[in-house]
Amino acid sequence: MKNSLDNFLIQLADERGLSENTIDAYRGDLSQYLEFLERSNCRQWRDVTRVMVMNYLYALKDRGLAPATLARKAAAVRGLHRYLLRSQQTENDPAYTLNHLTKGSEKLPPAVLSLDQIEQLLSAPDQTSPTGKRDHAMLEVLYATGMRVSECIKLNREHVNLEMEFVRCSGSRNHERVLPLNAQSVQALREYIDDRDQDPSKEAPDRPLFLNRLNKRLSRQGVWKIMKYYAVQAGIKDKFSPETIRQSLTAHLFANGAPIEFVDELMGRAPHAAALRFPRSRRQPLKKIYMAYHPRAKK
Numbered sequence: 001m002k003n004s005l006d007n008f009l010i011q012l013a014d015e016r017g018l019s020e021n022t023i024d025a026y027r028g029d030l031s032q033y034l035e036f037l038e039r040s041n042c043r044q045w046r047d048v049t050r051v052m053v054m055n056y057l058y059a060l061k062d063r064g065l066a067p068a069t070l071a072r073k074a075a076a077v078r079g080l081h082r083y084l085l086r087s088q089q090t091e092n093d094p095a096y097t098l099n100h101l102t103k104g105s106e107k108l109p110p111a112v113l114s115l116d117q118i119e120q121l122l123s124a125p126d127q128t129s130p131t132g133k134r135d136h137a138m139l140e141v142l143y144a145t146g147m148r149v150s151e152c153i154k155l156n157r158e159h160v161n162l163e164m165e166f167v168r169c170s171g172s173r174n175h176e177r178v179l180p181l182n183a184q185s186v187q188a189l190r191e192y193i194d195d196r197d198q199d200p201s202k203e204a205p206d207r208p209l210f211l212n213r214l215n216k217r218l219s220r221q222g223v224w225k226i227m228k229y230y231a232v233q234a235g236i237k238d239k240f241s242p243e244t245i246r247q248s249l250t251a252h253l254f255a256n257g258a259p260i261e262f263v264d265e266l267m268g269r270a271p272h273a274a275a276l277r278f279p280r281s282r283r284q285p286l287k288k289i290y291m292a293y294h295p296r297a298k299k
Contacts, residue, residue: 001037001045005030008083029076045084050094050254053077054112092260113236113248115295118143120234121245122184130195131213135226137185137192138210138218139245144185144296145169146249146267149223149242157193157207162186166287171268179266180290182297249294258293262286 008030013023036056042048056077060070074095081095113121122139126132142152151169159168165181181189196211208217218226224242231240246267253263263269265286291297 001034001043004045004084004089005034005080008080011083012079025072026076026079029073030080033073033077033080045090048081048090048094051112051251053081053095054251094254096260112251113238113244115252117234117236117238118245118248118252118295121230121236124230124233127188127191133188133192133195134210135230137188138223138226139230140185140188141167141181142245143249144182144294145179146246147171147179148246148268149220149227151268153208153210153218153220153223155209157209160189160193160209162190162193169268175268177265177268178286180287180294180297182290182294184296252295253293256293256295259289262289262293266290 005027009023009027012026033056036059037048037052040052040055042052057070057074060073065073078095081090081093084090085093122136122143125136125139127136138152141147141155142149145167147169148171151171154170155167161167162181165183165186166178167181168176169179170176210218210223212218212222220242227242227245228240231244250263250267253266254260
């Protein structure tokens with residue numbers, strides 16, 4: 001691993017003409033990163049996971065480093081893993097989702113919840129009340145699919161197929177993807193929809209799936225308030241944001257060994273370079289991989 005790091009620094013000096021001081025800064029940042037990986041019992045670059053990269057960045061944040069320093073160290077890690085992928089020393093880039101940190105952002109990714117915290121969050125709503133059934137179904141869908149809050153609020157009733165256990169989600173640029181649902185989310189949706197359909201006033205022309213108290217489509221701000229409320233109810237004291245559930249699912253999938261191209265497809269992210277080498281016809285069906293790697297798929 002040390003040899004690869006040295007070769008990366010040599011390439012930086014040769015191809016980009018960076019000053020000696022800049023190279024020394026890169027060397028210090030990446031040596032620190034390498035020491036962290038070795039303490040994590042990681043002995044080769046192929047074994048580095050996205051969770052390890054995130055843990056490293058959170059460890060730096062806990063030391064109270066300035067945002068600019070965090071961004072610089074993240075940029076060094078990102079550049080190293082790009083080099084390892086290009087030089088075919090690895091088959092994926094565990095730092096590929098940290099682009100925003102390499103552009104001077106002052107924000108780290110939202111905190112990742114443990115599986116126990118996710119279970120507490122999903123069970124927090126009162127499932128005997130109409131509002132609780134709605135909130136429970138919504139939280140289950142968010143963790144089952146990893147969709148963004150903005151995508152979740154655009155769902156209509158006709159986008160959900162409970163019999164076939166999938167939901168059609170419209171992302172950026174109206175790109176549609178069909179996402180599997182697990183048994184818990186299907187059950188929660190069925191209970192919510194059955195209860196809702198008993199009230200004809202809630203059947204708007206475009207049939208929004210998740211309605212507010214005025215029988216209108218929930219807003220992003222409304223969903224965020226709901227999520228934050230249940231985070232408090234579940235005793236979650238970590239940093240929490242609208243992206244926390246999505247980021248947590250990403251981390252849990254990688255921890256379970258999910259292929260990076262599957263996570264990209266499920267989350268609606270731009271295809272990673274590794275995925276472009278595998279035509280869709282040669283990859284396993286999304287549902288099959290989902291059942292193998294999603295933490296709640298087999299419960």
